Amino acid sequence: MKKLVLIALALITLQATSQERKDRQKMDKKERAERISQYTPEEIAEIQTKQMTLQLDLSEAQQKQIMAINVENAKSRKAIMEKRQKALENKEKKELTKEEKLKMKNDMLDRQIAMKKQMKDILNKEQYEKWEAMAKEKMEKGRHQKKKMMQKK
Template identity: 50%
Template sequence: MKRLLIIAIALISIQGIAQERKEGPNREQRTHRMSDLTPEEAATLQTKKMVLHLDLNESQQKQIYKLNLENAITRNDMMAAMKAKKESGSMEKPSKEERLKMMNAKLDHQIATKTKMKTILSKEQFEKWEKAQEKMHQRAVGMKKQEGKRKGDNQKK
C-alpha cells in the first residue's frame, strides 16, 4: 500500500513538472533584438513587410519608407534616452502629469500616422492596414495580460 502511494505521488509530481510551460523570449529580449538594428534597417524591414501585406506600388513604397524611417528614428531616440536614464540610476516612476503627457503624445503620433497612411494607401489597402493594426493591438493587450498573470504567479510563490 505504501509503495502504491509513493508511486502515485511520484507520477503526479513528474506530470506536474512535464506540464510546466516554456516561456518564449520576454519583452526585454525582443526589444533588445530590435534595438540592434539601425533606424534605416528597421524602416526597410517594416516597409518590405508592408509591401508584401498590402501590395504597395513604387510610389507608396517610397512614402511608407520615409514614414517608417521617421518612426524608427524617433523610437531609437526614445529607447536611447530610456537606456541612459536607467543606467544613470535616475529612473523613477513618472508622475500622473508626466504619464498623461506621454499618453497624449503617443496618441497624437498614432493619429498623425493614421492620417498619413490614409493619404498614401488606397481605400482597400488602408482597411487591410487598419485590420492588421487592430490585430497587433489585441496581441499586445493579450501579452500584457499574460505578463501580469506571470508576475502574479511569481509573487505567490
C-alpha cells in the same frame, strides 16, 4: 515534525520558483531591447516597408512614401527608447511619475493620429482598410501579451 519540514520545504521551493520567473521576465525585456538596438532605424524601416508591401500589395510610389514614414518613426522610437534608458540609469527610482506617463501616452497617441492621417493619404481605400485591420489586430495581440505578463506576476 515531518509536516512542518515538508511545509517549509514547499514554501522555499515556491519562493525560488517565483523569483526565477521574475528574473526571466526581466531578462526577456532586456534581451528584446538589445536585439532591437542592434538594428539601425533604416534597417527596421526597410523590414517594415517590405512586410507592408507583401501584406498590402503596395506600388513603387507607395513603397517610397511609406519607407520615408517608417524611417522617421523608427528614428523617433529609437530616440525615445534611448532617452528612457538614460533616464532609468540616472534615476534611483525606476517608476514613472503620473505626469511622465500622461505625457508619454499623449505623445504616443499624437504619433498614432499622424501616422493614420499619412497612411490614409498614401493608401487606397482597400489598402487602408486592410492596414487598419492589421493595426487593430497587432494592438489586440499586444494587449493580450501585456495581460498575460500581468497574470504571471
